[in-house]
Amino acid sequence: MHNKKVLLIYTGGTIGMITDQSSGALRPFNFSQITQQVPELLKFKCAIDSIAFEKPIDSSNMNPETWVSLVKMIEQNYEEYDGFVVLHGTDTMAYTASAVSFMIKNLSKPIVFTGSQLPIGIIRTDGKENLITAIEIASAYKNHVPLVPEVALYFEYKLFRANRTTKLSAHHFNAFESFNYPILAEAGIDIDYRFNVINPLPKDKKVEFQYQFETGISVLKLFPGISQDTVTHHLAQPNIKAIILETYGSGNATTEKWFLEAIEKAIQQGIIIINITQCKSGKVDQTKYETGKGLHKLGVVGGSDLTIESAITKLMLILGNTSDKSKVIEQFERNWVGEKG
Numbered sequence: 001m002h003n004k005k006v007l008l009i010y011t012g013g014t015i016g017m018i019t020d021q022s023s024g025a026l027r028p029f030n031f032s033q034i035t036q037q038v039p040e041l042l043k044f045k046c047a048i049d050s051i052a053f054e055k056p057i058d059s060s061n062m063n064p065e066t067w068v069s070l071v072k073m074i075e076q077n078y079e080e081y082d083g084f085v086v087l088h089g090t091d092t093m094a095y096t097a098s099a100v101s102f103m104i105k106n107l108s109k110p111i112v113f114t115g116s117q118l119p120i121g122i123i124r125t126d127g128k129e130n131l132i133t134a135i136e137i138a139s140a141y142k143n144h145v146p147l148v149p150e151v152a153l154y155f156e157y158k159l160f161r162a163n164r165t166t167k168l169s170a171h172h173f174n175a176f177e178s179f180n181y182p183i184l185a186e187a188g189i190d191i192d193y194r195f196n197v198i199n200p201l202p203k204d205k206k207v208e209f210q211y212q213f214e215t216g217i218s219v220l221k222l223f224p225g226i227s228q229d230t231v232t233h234h235l236a237q238p239n240i241k242a243i244i245l246e247t248y249g250s251g252n253a254t255t256e257k258w259f260l261e262a263i264e265k266a267i268q269q270g271i272i273i274i275n276i277t278q279c280k281s282g283k284v285d286q287t288k289y290e291t292g293k294g295l296h297k298l299g300v301v302g303g304s305d306l307t308i309e310s311a312i313t314k315l316m317l318i319l320g321n322t323s324d325k326s327k328v329i330e331q332f333e334r335n336w337v338g339e340k341g
């Protein structure tokens with residue numbers, strides 16, 4: 001008798017590909033035959049079912065519509081399964097996983113994203129270990145309570161909080177990092193769960209799914225020498241509701257008059273400006289330097305230690321639900337599921 005049930009959802013990406021014998025090219029394999037590729041799955045104590053996107057996609061083609069399709073699959077199966085493993089291309093996995101963490105309120109079951117750098121059919125693949133351990137984590141319960149009741153990302157022996165991750169390497173097996181939050185678990189001979197940093201079960205048991213996104217946002221990465229033209233054109237784009245400024249260090253930007261005036265004008269026109277640092281670790285503090293204070297005084301919203309992936313997906317989801325500027329800012333600044341310090 002299997003005691004736990006896990007649903008495997010294949011969206012696309014390298015992990016689900018095999019080499020076509022005739023052409024030598026990589027192509028997605030029929031996911032319903034996953035146990036032929038990974039016979040180890042038959043040895044699990046939990047029951048594993050799998051479903052796949054009708055047309056598996058490279059994760060570069062993910063967008064809010066595909067996030068919605070994915071979360072609908074989870075919602076439709078939420079009661080029936082104890083945990084979910086999402087197989088996803090690594091390129092935008094941090095975005096999708098962050099978005100999913102914000103789309104589901106009061107999540108009380110594990111959702112573990114994973115993928116691989118080498119296809120599962122290749123002899124040196126990292127896909128088998130990633131898949132097998134992700135299933136183990138998604139089915140891990142003690143006294144009917146899941147060990148990881150949150151959206152997580154498992155890669156190369158480490159379990160991360162999904163909305164804290166960034167893809168770091170296009171080459172190494174350890175492709176992901178979470179710079180501003182400790183790992184949730186590490187897999188060795190045993191899986192060592194760090195319960196002090198894992199989200200507890202939500203008090204409110206009623207799970208809720210949110211599906212409305214507003215994509216009218218943009219990211220402006222500052223660099224020394226950025227021209228006035230570039231900045232003013234960027235801020236003047238039509239139908240833009242919010243702009244994320246990627247600033248330096250602890251949230252600093254040039255104090256040139258034309259720059260601050262352009263930001264001020266955009267804010268007066270109702271555009272929300274968010275400050276996220278280009279640094280991978282550390283956080284925005286707009287009161288630390290003169291170069292940050294200018295932005296703070298104009299009403300730029302400090303993004304704390306959010307990753308750019310979290311900032312983008314959280315902002316799109318909030319704007320999909322309200323256009324009231326003060327509500328957007330209030331919701332953005334609130335910590336939803338441990339995405340910020």
Ligand code: ASP
Binds near residue numbers: 058090117
């Ligand atoms: N381009 C692939 C994707 O993100 C790479 C991968 O799966 O790792 O879908």
